[in-house]
Amino acid sequence: MDGSAVLAGEQGWRRSAAIPTRTPGTVSRDELIVLDRVSKVFRRNAGDTPVTALADVSLSIGRGEIFGIIGRSGAGKSTLIRLINGLERPTSGTVLVDGVDIGRLDGAALRAERRRIGMIFQHFNLLSSRTVFGNVALPLELAGASRGEIIRQVNPLLDLVGLADKRDRYPAELSGGQKQRVGIARALATRPKILLSDEATSALDPETTQSILALLGRVNAELGVTVVLITHQMSVIRSICHRVGVIEAGRIIEEGTVYDVFSRPRSDVTQSFLAGITGRDLPDHLRARLQSDRIATGRAVLRLTFAGEAAEEPILSRLSRECGVDLAILHGQIDTVAGRPLGVLVVAAPAGIAIAQLKDKLAAKGVALEVLGYVA
Numbered sequence: 001m002d003g004s005a006v007l008a009g010e011q012g013w014r015r016s017a018a019i020p021t022r023t024p025g026t027v028s029r030d031e032l033i034v035l036d037r038v039s040k041v042f043r044r045n046a047g048d049t050p051v052t053a054l055a056d057v058s059l060s061i062g063r064g065e066i067f068g069i070i071g072r073s074g075a076g077k078s079t080l081i082r083l084i085n086g087l088e089r090p091t092s093g094t095v096l097v098d099g100v101d102i103g104r105l106d107g108a109a110l111r112a113e114r115r116r117i118g119m120i121f122q123h124f125n126l127l128s129s130r131t132v133f134g135n136v137a138l139p140l141e142l143a144g145a146s147r148g149e150i151i152r153q154v155n156p157l158l159d160l161v162g163l164a165d166k167r168d169r170y171p172a173e174l175s176g177g178q179k180q181r182v183g184i185a186r187a188l189a190t191r192p193k194i195l196l197s198d199e200a201t202s203a204l205d206p207e208t209t210q211s212i213l214a215l216l217g218r219v220n221a222e223l224g225v226t227v228v229l230i231t232h233q234m235s236v237i238r239s240i241c242h243r244v245g246v247i248e249a250g251r252i253i254e255e256g257t258v259y260d261v262f263s264r265p266r267s268d269v270t271q272s273f274l275a276g277i278t279g280r281d282l283p284d285h286l287r288a289r290l291q292s293d294r295i296a297t298g299r300a301v302l303r304l305t306f307a308g309e310a311a312e313e314p315i316l317s318r319l320s321r322e323c324g325v326d327l328a329i330l331h332g333q334i335d336t337v338a339g340r341p342l343g344v345l346v347v348a349a350p351a352g353i354a355i356a357q358l359k360d361k362l363a364a365k366g367v368a369l370e371v372l373g374y375v376a
Contacts, residue, residue, distance in 0.1 A: 032226050033061040033084060038093030040079050053079040055250040066220050066227040068241035070234060070273060076250040077230040081196050085117045086110050115143060118187030122199040124179040126171040133167040136185045143190060157185040161215060177208035184215060197229040201236060213240045234273045238337055246270050259338040263307040279333025279344035286330055290373040298376045299348040305368040306343035315365055325353055
């Protein structure tokens with residue numbers, strides 16, 4: 001059976017042929033998830049010092065998009081995602097999921113809403129005593145589905161995640177990637193409109209990570225499921241997300257399309273996340289020589305960021321001719337982000353160069369310039 005057969009049925013799930021093909025990095029902005037000035041404060045006991053996990057967070061996630069939330073450990077990522085599925089309630093503010101204020105639900109209404117929100121975890125959370133089929137079937141059993149309905153729903157999901165031949169295996173017999181595929185199928189069993197991914201690839205090797213991300217991309221494209229993915233790895237964001245929010249100390253400090261954030265990072269936190277994957281990080285030998293004060297007989301070290309078409313143009317050679325200045329390339333990288341080229345070059349120029357004039361000329365060509373320091 002083709003995995004796309006799981007698209008048949010109610011709750012808005014459609015056959016893959018009926019879902020329009022998306023251009024990489026684009027998404028409809030019909031809002032499905034809205035956080036409006038949300039704060040979450042934890043206090044175990046009345047006399048304890050309160051701990052603010054989230055502070056005045058406002059965020060919207062479009063229907064059918066893959067939205068990444070990136071931050072360091074303790075930044076508030078997991079708390080944010082637990083507010084979306086009602087595992088936590090906001091201390092203040094509102095969390096709307098498809099127009100429903102999920103923070104005000106309880107009992108049967110909350111359980112019903114959670115069935116529309118699937119979740120996958122870093123450490124899989126599979127039941128060791130159940131087979132692959134049994135683990136995927138569990139949410140349907142808890143929802144009171146008949147045996148026939150369970151079979152009709154689970155078998156196509158096992159095809160979709162590539163585990164039809166493992167249906168009778170137990171978790172101990174599976175690799176990490178296979179366990180995560182079971183987790184994804186289980187999260188999709190109740191035909192959710194939202195799939196929450198809580199560091200789902202952090203325990204996997206790089207090759208397996210890419211295969212799982214490709215599967216999540218397929219789930220998004222074929223089933224139209226909105227994916228909210230939290231991670232501490234920008235490489236994961238680059239691989240799959242349409243938009244990204246950067247969280248630090250419980251606040252969203254930067255948000256935008258993946259390409260915009262990668263090409264024009266505004267915060268130090270975002271720049272540190274990007275350092276290792278977009279050529280922004282300086283080689284050790286260059287960093288060791290860098291000084292903050294101008295050296296009269298030395299050279300200025302500049303970082304140039306080429307976004308879009310500028311990444312493929314001979315801008316440096318043109319600049320050398322126009323300004324009569326020789327630029328030495330010290331470090332660089334050209335990458336593809338959201339289907340578009342992004343280049344970062346670190347160059348050296350004479351210390352006495354007119355930086356402001358050079359910056360204006362480059363800005364007119366779509367290139368951003370930063371002064372990193374000076375070397376002898």
